[in-house]
Amino acid sequence: xxxxGHVYYEDIYAGxxxxxxxxxxxxxxxxxxxxxxxxxxxxMSKKQKSYFSKVLFPFFDGLIPEGYxxxxxxxxxxxxxxxxxxxxxxxxRDTIGAVSVRGEDNEK
Numbered sequence: 005x006x007x008x009g010h011v012y013y014e015d016i017y018a019g020x021x022x023x024x025x026x027x028x029x030x031x032x033x034x035x036x037x038x039x040x041x042x043x044x045x046x047x048m049s050k051k052q053k054s055y056f057s058k059v060l061f062p063f064f065d066g067l068i069p070e071g072y073x074x075x076x077x078x079x080x081x082x083x084x085x086x087x088x089x090x091x092x093x094x095x096x097r098d099t100i101g102a103v104s105v106r107g108e109d110n111e112k
Contacts, residue, residue, distance in 0.1 A: 009064075009093050009105040011044060018044050021105065023089045027058040044103050060088045067096045067103065 045063040093107035
């Protein structure tokens with residue numbers, strides 16, 4: 005089973021984060037790569053390659069709220085505290101910063 009999150013930089017589609025059985029993959033969208041928009045993270049420069057990690061990339065994990073806000077989200081949507089990808093997909097559509105993630109149930 006794999007889950008996909010559509011990654012946006014200031015409402016511009018930037019690429020996808022994919023959870024697989026082996027870990028996580030991030031790929032930039034080809035149109036985003038040729039645009040003047042910046043990389044979504046200093047650790048994931050704009051390159052036509054797949055970024056892979058056994059655990060959720062620290063950059064994406066950092067988008068997830070902490071403390072009271074995390075507790076509130078887990079309670080409201082009955083989320084599993086250990087399912088970081090599930091939390092990312094549900095909670096990080098509207099973040100404080102420029103990068104957001106929309107789950108598969110939300111269109112690109």
